[in-house]
Amino acid sequence: MRLATYQTRKTCILYDAERLCDAQGSPRIAPEHFEPDHWRTRGAVLGEAPGRGSSVFIDPADLSTDNAWVLRPYLRGGMAAKVSRKHYLWTGLERTRAFREMRLLAELYLQKLPVPRPVGACITRTQLAWTGALITVRIPQARTLADRVMESSADTALLERVGSVIRRFHEVGLDHVDLNARNLLIDAKDNVWLIDLDRCRLRSPGRWQSANLARLGRSLARFDRASDMVMADIQLGYRNLPSTP
Ligand SMILES: Nc1ncnc2c1ncn2[C@@H]1O[C@H](COP(=O)(O)OP(=O)(O)O)[C@@H](O)[C@H]1O
Ligand SMILES: [Mg+2]
Incomplete structure (x- = not known):
């Protein structure tokens, strides 16, 4: 596990560069991989994860040898969703819940604690807000x-x-x-x-x-x-x- 960031104009990805770089050292993971529709249109959704109903199990195919990944967009539930379901106030990249969860998972994973291996987090910035998603490796038959x-x-x-x-x-x-x-x-x-x-x-x-x-x-x-x-x-x-x- 080696975390690296990859930035485009509006998005920033924090990902495991040990597994998701090509031979030239460029990331093989891109912002579209964090959109459930990207996988839906390719017929690569293996199922919907139970819970808040927003996570999907996906087949990473040629991106990885992992059998399946879990893609979870950050979404609000309950009353807070009335403000916005997916926009969170921007207070800095490293303060986004997506980046924090990614870094925390990587740290615990490296300490050999039983957490899913993190694949990447992606955030998209608008002027005052961010939206984001996280991908982890699916724990088989869990x-x-x-x-x-x-x-x-x-x-x-x-x-x-x-x-x-x-x-x-x-x-x-x-x-x-x-x-x-x-x-x-x-x-x-x-x-x-x-x-x-x-x-x-x-x-x-x-x-x-x-x-x-x-x-x-x-x-x-x-x-x-x-x-x-x-x-x-x-x-x-x-x-x-x-x-x-
Ligand atoms: N890495 C994983 N491997 C297998 N199943 C998972 C994994 N991550 C999530 N799930 C399944 O998806 C459900 C929802 O995921 P979770 O990360 O808890 O999101 P939320 O509670 O916000 O919906 C979990 O209860 C579990 O059943
Ligand atoms: Mg949960």
């Missing part, structure tokens, strides 16, 4: 913790691993501001992954750690009547020494 809990296929061992993975992220200082049962993914080998690092940041230990866990508890309560027991197993894994894979 299902959300919410799904696993709902179908009662999350045993104690898995839940303890969820807790120990959260603990590993907390040890490096990651405050996941939206730690919910849909942002924890479980792959076919029952490995646990953390996704959706929008607005997250690294900070020193504090009350945010228990706030993260409390948020996860509230999220699980929406999917499972026995969420207290689920949380007890997660807490157990969290309190024990974190396991490293």
